[in-house]
Amino acid sequence: MFVFKRRTARLRRLQAVATRTGLLLEASYVRPSLLKGEFNGRALAVTSMSNRRAAGKRRRTLVTVDVKNPEFLRLRMRRQDGTHHPFRSAEFEVGDSRFDGRFFIQSDEPVLVREIIRHDELRDALIRSDIYSVRTLGPTLQVVYDGSLEDPAQAELVFSAATSLADAIDGLPGGDDQNSV
Numbered sequence: 001m002f003v004f005k006r007r008t009a010r011l012r013r014l015q016a017v018a019t020r021t022g023l024l025l026e027a028s029y030v031r032p033s034l035l036k037g038e039f040n041g042r043a044l045a046v047t048s049m050s051n052r053r054a055a056g057k058r059r060r061t062l063v064t065v066d067v068k069n070p071e072f073l074r075l076r077m078r079r080q081d082g083t084h085h086p087f088r089s090a091e092f093e094v095g096d097s098r099f100d101g102r103f104f105i106q107s108d109e110p111v112l113v114r115e116i117i118r119h120d121e122l123r124d125a126l127i128r129s130d131i132y133s134v135r136t137l138g139p140t141l142q143v144v145y146d147g148s149l150e151d152p153a154q155a156e157l158v159f160s161a162a163t164s165l166a167d168a169i170d171g172l173p174g175g176d177d178q179n180s181v
Contacts, residue, residue, distance in 0.1 A: 013150035020152035021159055040163040042066060046155075048148060060132065061149035063158060065141040065166045073169060075113055076106040077126075077134040079146070099123045116168040122161075129161040130154070141166050 011027050014035065018025040023037040023044065035046040043066040048059055079102060092110045093100040094117050103126070107113045117123055126134075132146035143162040149155050 010148075010150065017150060017152045017155040021156055039159045040167075042163045042166055044159060044163065046149065046159075049144075058146075059148045061145040061147065061158075063143040063145065063149075063162050065143065065162050067136065067139055067141045067166045068170045069136060069139055069141075070170065071109065071112055071172045072138070073112055073116075073136055073172070074108050075116075075134065075136045075169075077103045079132050080104055094118075094123075096120075096123055099127065102127055112172060115172070116165070119168070122164050122168055125157070125161040125164055129157040131158060131161060134165065136169065141169065 007029055011025075011033060014027070014033055015025050017023070018035055021035075021039055023035040023039060023046070026034040026036065028034075032048045035044075037044065045064045047062055049062050050059060091104050091106060092113075094105065094114050099117070105113060117126075130145065131143055133144045135142050141162065143158065143165075145154075145158050149158060
């Protein structure tokens, strides 16, 4: 009974997020619930995931945003937490000490990443939203928030940062010549 009440309360909080952000809630008592729809003109899906590596069960939230990714950019960013350095040899900085102190960044195209993250507003949004990690997978941008994203105001910050980053990636010059052989 306690689990059912706790799950119902969580669904109410997710419904509040859906209402504030204009997303639809696909509620489930068996599997993780899904928020999906359009936010800031972008297809967006949100679900919870567990961190298998952490001691104990720690819930994280996965936000998936569709991107065109015209340069087929491969990007990984992860918040620095002081415990380990996941890719020290490939890390680079963007030149903003506050942002560089917050995230490890790895990409096969550091010049393009610096171009994407050149705007102060985007860097500030990524920091304020408390995003844990980011990675591109072809036409998908995955953003992970460390925790359960059930506060409508925090959800809006994360979704705004994710869609702004997707807009910056899609703003790169087109990669039309990559399709011709």
